[in-house]
Amino acid sequence: MEPAPDPQSAYRAHGAALVRKAERILRNREDATDVVHALFVDLIPTWNPDVNLPYLYRAITNRCLNMVRDRGTRARLLEREGASAAPVGRVKLEDHVVGVGLIAALAERLDEGHMEVLVARFVDDMTQEEIAAHLGLSRKTIGKRLDRIRDEVISLRGQEVAG
Amino acid sequence: MSTSAANLACIGEPISWLRLETFAAGSPDASVDTHVAECPACRHCLEQLRADTVALPALVMPSSVKKAQRAWWKTAAPLLAAAAAAAVIFIVAKRPGGTHVVREDVAIVKGVGEVILGTVRERGGAIAEDAHTFAPGDRWKLVLTCPPADEVHTDVTVVELDTKPYPDRPLAPATIACGNRVVLPGAFTLTGAHANRVCVSFDATTQACVTIAPE
Numbered sequence: 001m002e003p004a005p006d007p008q009s010a011y012r013a014h015g016a017a018l019v020r021k022a023e024r025i026l027r028n029r030e031d032a033t034d035v036v037h038a039l040f041v042d043l044i045p046t047w048n049p050d051v052n053l054p055y056l057y058r059a060i061t062n063r064c065l066n067m068v069r070d071r072g073t074r075a076r077l078l079e080r081e082g083a084s085a086a087p088v089g090r091v092k093l094e095d096h097v098v099g100v101g102l103i104a105a106l107a108e109r110l111d112e113g114h115m116e117v118l119v120a121r122f123v124d125d126m127t128q129e130e131i132a133a134h135l136g137l138s139r140k141t142i143g144k145r146l147d148r149i150r151d152e153v154i155s156l157r158g159q160e161v162a163g
Numbered sequence: 164m165s166t167s168a169a170n171l172a173c174i175g176e177p178i179s180w181l182r183l184e185t186f187a188a189g190s191p192d193a194s195v196d197t198h199v200a201e202c203p204a205c206r207h208c209l210e211q212l213r214a215d216t217v218a219l220p221a222l223v224m225p226s227s228v229k230k231a232q233r234a235w236w237k238t239a240a241p242l243l244a245a246a247a248a249a250a251v252i253f254i255v256a257k258r259p260g261g262t263h264v265v266r267e268d269v270a271i272v273k274g275v276g277e278v279i280l281g282t283v284r285e286r287g288g289a290i291a292e293d294a295h296t297f298a299p300g301d302r303w304k305l306v307l308t309c310p311p312a313d314e315v316h317t318d319v320t321v322v323e324l325d326t327k328p329y330p331d332r333p334l335a336p337a338t339i340a341c342g343n344r345v346v347l348p349g350a351f352t353l354t355g356a357h358a359n360r361v362c363v364s365f366d367a368t369t370q371a372c373v374t375i376a377p378e
């Protein structure tokens with residue numbers, strides 16, 4: 001897919017795909033639409049014509065993670081998540097489809113780099129090779145980060161059972 | 164989406180959503196073509212995104228580029244008219260016995276003019292414009308009305324009156340291209356038992372505010 005020459009063209013070309021991506025993280029179309037709109041508003045003054053869909057995907061991941069980290073927004077997202085339709089869980093994490101609750105819990109334990117891999121693998125359903133190319137990292141690094149993510153999920157589950 | 168759709172499993176390694184989106188947008192990819200022909204889960208995902216309709220809010224572009232190309236008199240004429248109008252308002256407001264109504268939702272921003280702050284409240288799918296009461300679970304957005312061809316920098320603060328003295332900043336600062344009820348990026352919720360004063364600052368000294376009370 002070719003980069004778009006200006007923000008309006010990019011918004012028209014990629015806006016819907018980005019809203020769907022944000023919705024898979026936030027489980028809420030209104031918030032997903034807001035986050036995409038806000039991203040483009042911010043990009044307008046410093047628009048780079050090389051911006052393409054993979055770049056925008058990463059930007060949306062980071063913005064959605066920031067929303068989930070915010071306690072007030074997180075509470076609202078969790079409240080609305082129950083009313084949203086169950087997503088197609090093609091890639092599961094320890095037998096769970098990754099939702100707002102798990103992302104929020106892991107965001108308390110993992111840094112941005114790990115969270116980006118979490119979303120790429122378990123929300124965007126990318127392969128390890130794809131994630132490595134997408135994030136500009138080695139496959140070995142991606143593998144290590146996925147191991148750490150699984151460890152944290154197991155630890156979380158252990159705490160839930162113990163609690 | 165049905166429960167059965169949620170439980171669909173891929174026959175191998177799933178095609179990522181990014182590749183599906185790129186494929187659906189018209190970029191040929193033989194491996195995607197082959198896979199979705201055989202895999203019900205990935206085919207379902209592709210069909211889902213092809214059938215999906217997204218209502219995107221308008222992206223209002225600042226007209227600073229256009230401004231540079233305009234003849235000077237086209238720029239100067241509205242400015243002179245605005246200056247004349249401002250002078251008339253000033254004179255009228257200063258007249259003895261003249262009434263001067265101060266609206267907290269209106270700010271006069273240097274270089275832009277009048278900026279009016281409005282609200283949009285979403286409650287269980289119902290939209291109310293310029294509502295001034297909140298209940299738990301309401302989702303709020305802010306809208307600004309200001310002269311087209313200008314832009315304003317916005318910084319939103321929310322203070323729960325009679326409680327904490329420090330403000331929350333629920334929305335990221337943004338630069339907005341002016342227009343009629345232009346939506347500020349993002350949304351927020353209001354909590355607590357007291358009224359909330361929601362303000363948009365345009366510079367160090369200029370802001371427009373609305374007060375939203377609990378029901």
